[in-house]
Amino acid sequence: MSYTVLAVAGVGLAVLLDVFLLRTRLLARRVFWVSYAILFGFQVIVDGVLTCRGIVRYNPDRIVGWQLACAPLEDYLFGFAMILQTLAWWVWWGRREAKGRGRLAGVAAGAVDAGGDGDRPAGAVDAGPASL
Amino acid sequence: MGAWVYLAMLGGCLIATLPLEVALRARVYARPRRLLLSLAPVVVLFTGWDLYAIAHRHWSYDKDQLVGVMLPGGLPLEEGLFFLAVPVCSILTLEAVRAVRGWRVGDEGP
Numbered sequence: 001m002s003y004t005v006l007a008v009a010g011v012g013l014a015v016l017l018d019v020f021l022l023r024t025r026l027l028a029r030r031v032f033w034v035s036y037a038i039l040f041g042f043q044v045i046v047d048g049v050l051t052c053r054g055i056v057r058y059n060p061d062r063i064v065g066w067q068l069a070c071a072p073l074e075d076y077l078f079g080f081a082m083i084l085q086t087l088a089w090w091v092w093w094g095r096r097e098a099k100g101r102g103r104l105a106g107v108a109a110g111a112v113d114a115g116g117d118g119d120r121p122a123g124a125v126d127a128g129p130a131s132l
Numbered sequence: 133m134g135a136w137v138y139l140a141m142l143g144g145c146l147i148a149t150l151p152l153e154v155a156l157r158a159r160v161y162a163r164p165r166r167l168l169l170s171l172a173p174v175v176v177l178f179t180g181w182d183l184y185a186i187a188h189r190h191w192s193y194d195k196d197q198l199v200g201v202m203l204p205g206g207l208p209l210e211e212g213l214f215f216l217a218v219p220v221c222s223i224l225t226l227e228a229v230r231a232v233r234g235w236r237v238g239d240e241g242p
Contacts, residue, residue: 001188002190003185003190006181006184006185006190010181024238025238026238029238030235031226031229031230031235031236031237034229035222035225035229038225038229039222042221046145049137049141050138053134053137054194054197055137055197055198056191056192056193057191057192057193057194058190059189059190059191059192062189062190062191078181079218082215082218082219082222083222085173085174086170086171086219086223087222087223089169089171089174090166090167090170090223090226091237091239092170093170094239095239097166098240
C-alpha cells in the first residue's frame with residue numbers, strides 16, 4: 001500500500017473514532033480547530049526542517065508528490081490523524097473519569113447527608129471543567 | 133551538530149509547551165494516568181505504521197543526521213520519541229486553548 005492510501009485511511013480511522021466509536025465529536029468543536037491551526041503551523045516548521053534537510057526522505061513512488069515546505073501532503077494527513085486521535089482519546093478518558101467522579105461525589109454527598117450535614121448538593125465536589 | 137537537529141526539535145516542542153502546564157494550568161502532566169492511557173493507543177498504532185513504512189520503503193532516514201540510537205525494527209530513537217512528544221504537545225495545546233477561551237472540550241462531565 002502507498003503512503004497516500006495509508007494516510008487517507010489514518011484520517012478515516014481518526015474521524016471514525018471521534019464521531020462514532022468514542023463519540024467525542026471534537027470535529028464539531030471550535031476548541032479542536034483552533035488547536036489544530038496552531039499545531040499545523042508548528043508542523044509546517046518541524047516537517048519542513050525534517051524534509052528540507054533530508055533527515056527523512058520519501059520514496060517518490062509511494063506519494064502523490066504534492067508538497068508544502070518540502071513535506072509531502074501525506075505527512076499533513078498523518079499529522080492530522082495523529083492529533084485528532086490523540087485528542088479524542090484524551091477527551092474520552094477525561095469524560096470517563098468525570099463520570100466516575102460524579103458517581104463518587106454523589107455517594108459521598110449521600111453519606112454526608114446521612115450524617116446530618118446536607119447543605120452540599122450531590123456532585124458539587126470538585127466538579128469544575130478543568131478539575132480532572 | 134546536525135545529528136542533534138531532530139532530537140532538539142522534539143525537546144523544543146516539550147520545552148515550549150511546558151509553560152502552558154504551569155502558567156495556564158493546563159494540567160496535562162498533572163494527570164499522568166489519563167495522559168498515559170491516551171498516549172498508549174496512539175504510540176502503538178503510529179509506531180506500527182512507521183515500522184511498516186520503513187519495511188516497505190515509504191520513507192527512510194539519513195543516519196548521518198540522527199544521534200544513531202536505533203530501536204527494534206530499524207526505528208530511530210527520534211521517531212519513537214516523536215510519538216510521545218507530539219501527542220503531549222498536542223494535548224497541552226488543546227488544554228491551553230480551553231484555558232484561554234473557556235470553550236467546551238466534551239469531557240466536562242455530568
